[in-house]
Amino acid sequence: MNWINNYVRPKINSMLGRRDMPENLWIKDPETGEMVFHKDLESNQYVIPSSGHHMKISAKERLRYFFDDGQYETIENPKAVVDPLKFRDEKRYTDRLRDAKTKTGMEDAIVNATGTIDGLPIVATVQDFAFMGGSLGMAAGDAIIRGFETAVDKKRPLVLFAASGGARMQEGILSLMQLARTTVAVDRLKEAGLPYIVVLTNPTTGGVTASYAMLGDVHIAEPGALIGFAGPRVIEQTIREKLPEGFQRAEYLMDHGMVDMVVSRLELKATISGLLKILTHTPAADVPALADMSPPAPEPADNRAPA
Known part of the structure; x- marks a missing residue:
């Protein structure tokens, strides 16, 4: 059947001048x-x-929408040990990695980049769910740390877009160690006095929410994003109770104080730009959002005597 689909049918279509519609x-x-x-x-x-x-969107698409004029420079990720545990379930871990790299064109789930938003230089770290569910392994952990180190070296704020199903099971305890390593990287950024903003996208779950994804100065969630440690189905099966409507969704978490705001993707750039300019003490005149909200200046009083 594959021979017919892959060879015979395309050959017939090319002879008859047919074109397949996407x-x-x-x-x-x-x-x-x-x-x-x-x-x-x-x-x-x-x-x-x-x-x-x-x-869901890819890491490269998100960066293109986020940075000024879609222009940015990617940061090369460090090389990590591949398949340290020689893991195999239904298929070899090396085969899963190869398939994910072919599908996404990425080396792992993390992309780091530098650029500007509304003229403000920043470092952005994006987790791509398409690469093995955005799972956190050694390579992803090293890449996240590289992003924080770059922000400290360049003295720039860091914006992180989280999207993950949690730790990468194929790397076992080595994957869980990334929770502690990335937490140390967050501390170093804060010790340098640099802002750290986290954008929680759909989904952000597992060990990621137990580490760097919930340690930001400001937590922003995209509408409808699933955010939590264990999934709703696992919780329901454990406690044997029905969860409230919208449980673990962005709006529910904002109402209960777990995230600071829920912001549409269309407004993310302007919102983050305004927050970063406040956190970096940029003059208020350079922050359009603040200028728009300032009260109008009072009109000068007319002290002339009536005619």
């Missing part, structure tokens, strides 16, 4: 079932215009 021209809204044209979705940063549902 299957992803229209994308279905998971919430409403509405079909959205892919170009419209791309121009709206993969936020469904009608429902506001936030689709």
